[in-house]
Amino acid sequence: MNINIQHIEPKAINQLPECCSIAVHCAESRLSTFNQGVILRQYIKHDMVRMELIEYDFQQEITIEFEFEKPVMMMYCLLEGDSKLYDDKKQKLASNTANTCQLCYLPRGTYHRFFSEGKHLAFILFFKEGWITQEGSRFPLLSELMDHYRQRDAFFFSMPRYAAPKSIITALNKMNASASMPDFRMDTAIHNMTLSCLKQYCSRHYSSLANSAYKQGKAAEIEDYIKCHFAEKIAENTVALAAIFLLSEKTMMRLAKLAFGQPLHKKVIELRLTHGLKLLMTTDRPINEIAFRAGYHDAHYFSRAFKKFMGVTPNMISRPWIKMDS
Template identity: 25%
Template sequence: MVSQLAEHPLSEQLYPLGIGYYQLARGHEMRREQHDDFLLIYCLEGSGRVEFGTRGKRRIIRPGDLLVLPRGTPHHYWTDHKDPWSIYWIHFDGSLSQTFVDQLAIDPQSPLLSLGIHSRLVADFEAVLDMRQARHHLGSYLHSANQLRQLMTHIALLRPLAKLQQDEALDLEKVHSLMQARLHEQLDVETLAAAVSLSKYHFIKKYKTLTGTTPINHFIQLKIERACHLLDVTNKGIKEIAWAVGYEDAYYFSRIFRKMMGISPTQYREIRLGGSSYRS
């Protein structure tokens, strides 16, 4: 199967060699002087140690850490005896393996990326893990190879966000949770900034660096997403839906909705009910 993946045009650039999930793996340890593929280890709980390179540098592995060991890196890793880790692991190869690893911008002094625990990343690992049920069916393995591409690019996306959050101490989860809780009303930047103990100026700057947009624009987007949901699943009128997402003026709400969605709330509902189409 590996030979087929290495030759198939849909998988030759990146494909998994093996994958697993070890839960509370007391006593787990591995030493390799010769390492001829690429390895990812994502720690969900517990802790461990890794010794890597010809000089045997050591690092502690904690929950949320991703260990990335490129081809040719001698290594020795082991779980903590008193606090055994739970980890996902993937060995992989392919003609673009090094390119995908390079995209992660790993510090040459450390093979660890402190990403934090992300449910969507866990879901990515689980999706590739489903390969174990493939029963050596090539189509399933091709699918897993392309899921591995998605996982690697997802890590690359999380990498700068995690670093900025660590360096800049901006808790996006806290900000977005507050936004979600206040969708039915208005919310100003000062309130959001105060929630994470930052000045308005520094909050806007850090938020935009992390997300590519402003906090208010994101808040409006969440409101419109909520409005779309209400248009989909309820019979409420446009004025009621406007009130439900914090707009007292239904006409103003409709203008914001059109600006975000390209159509009016009424047109959106007609399309969703099959009474119109996006081309009309």
């Protein structure tokens, strides 16, 4: 079902409804109700950012239509549920699952967000011009994202999706404790929460890069080793191979597939039979010796495997190095 959120008049409320799972006492609240569900928005306005905690409770699948009158740069954290974001042409822009976070830029325009039946909880940080000017330089990782915002690009842009910051709920509870304190204390709490969310996102990004570099390095080691030892028995022994690289067998197999683009056993077969073909075409060695040098201890098995892979038997390969009987 499609719902245009602009057509539902939200009600200002002084008391949060029973559907509220997290109360933000320092926030303003708006409740939108319709036959198929409820949307509760709690939001905090600040000079630098706008924070929104939105709870959805739907009795069926819902697609919400909404509009941004000007470009936005935001951090979208889905703490519970799942959703998908589409543009006005119904092209999917992003998929969000529970406990994930994504930084993105959206140009002005109409958007559609799909939700499945059930409860969903989202925390959103909208960054204002002042924050980008004063604080943006502290986060070089976000430079490309901020450039899209400054230039008012006409296309959606997003950064990688990572696990949502663990401190969001804790920070909101701390802000509740500051609700009755002077405004400058609240400003500090909002500022600290924003920095914490961004620092955790950046930390996850750099950790991901380091992990990726480590995996690529290990994959290259496995690739080099297999290319040198494919004809040996160890190439078939995944447990022994994993021990060589100080990895679990499962991880070693996954990295081998990353290196070769196919499962390890298939790559070993390819290397062995390709090497066998090379020996057939460039030497006068007998087939049983070639089979052994290619990693097969049974010439008949080598011949069957060769035919299956190459489409012809070893005997059908032209062997110019063999002297023909006169």
